[in-house]
Amino acid sequence: MDYKIYNDKIIIKDLEDFSLDHIFECGQVFRYQKYKEKYEIISKDKFCVLFLHNDCVIISSTDPVYFENYFDLQNDYRAIKEKLSKFSFMRDAINFAGGLRILRQDLEEALISFIISANNNIPRIKKIINLLCDKKGKDYGNYRAFPTAYELRDCTEDFFKEIGAGYRARYLVDTIKELNSGFDLERLRNLDTELARKELLKLKGVGRKVADCVLLFGYHKTDCFPTDTWIEKVFMDVFNKEGYSANQKASFLSEYFADLSGYAQQYLFYHARETYNKNKI
DNA sequence: TTCCAGGAGGGGG
DNA sequence: CCCCCTCATGGA
Known part of the structure; x- marks a missing residue:
């Protein structure tokens, strides 16, 4: 680079x-x-x-x-793309999204954002997060920070419903309480993916998919493969295996791609979502 | 009107 | 472990 x-x-x-x-x-x-x-x-x-x-x-x-x-x-994304190109079904996605990078996001911000993302669509996720920052983020003049868990400690379920979080409001209240009473996100950096995931799954609103997003986009643990409804479609197109649950698909894919899982997932997810939306119009 | 969106919790088998 | 149902919200 x-x-x-x-x-x-x-x-x-x-x-x-x-x-x-x-x-x-x-x-x-x-x-x-x-x-x-x-x-x-x-x-x-x-x-x-x-x-x-x-x-x-x-x-x-x-x-x-x-x-x-x-x-x-x-990070050397040229080398990553070269390794992934040995899978022929990856080539279209890599050509389509060759300038992707996996961001290293703040842990609390990633956790709260992806709890909000569950069973939700991207425009509405953005809207909820923007309202959260407008109302609770520290004011830096021309922008507002993402509020810390500590700054959110007194927010009620009603508050999160008012900004549009819906039924996820109580998950947010519960998880924020955990973050303010000893649950240490930083400590998980030193754990391997399986152990770190096990810890994250203890939090309300965090299932396999949300946990894997936090592990990938926050902790940069690239050996996990967040599996949502889009990736499930890709899984069927590429591997055509019947009878796999979402959890089993995620496990299969993360074993298949090993340490390259997170990168492969992003190329495939972006390509799938864009081409599907395009065909819909 | 029904379906879907970067799913998870809870109950029951 | 599995399947099944419900959970807000808004756009298509």
């Missing part, structure tokens, strides 16, 4: 493995704003602007080192 860090910006010269549209439209993150010429991103309590300039992407931020990690810039 060819990039350089200056005082308040990162300049990315090689865009073959870095596409703003691929990174943000692939459903791994909900808090971003796309404009004609730029993207604005808020992660945790950090803000950055990304835009094209002379065939480079400029990431402008007061904390470029945070976003160097966030965008996983030290």
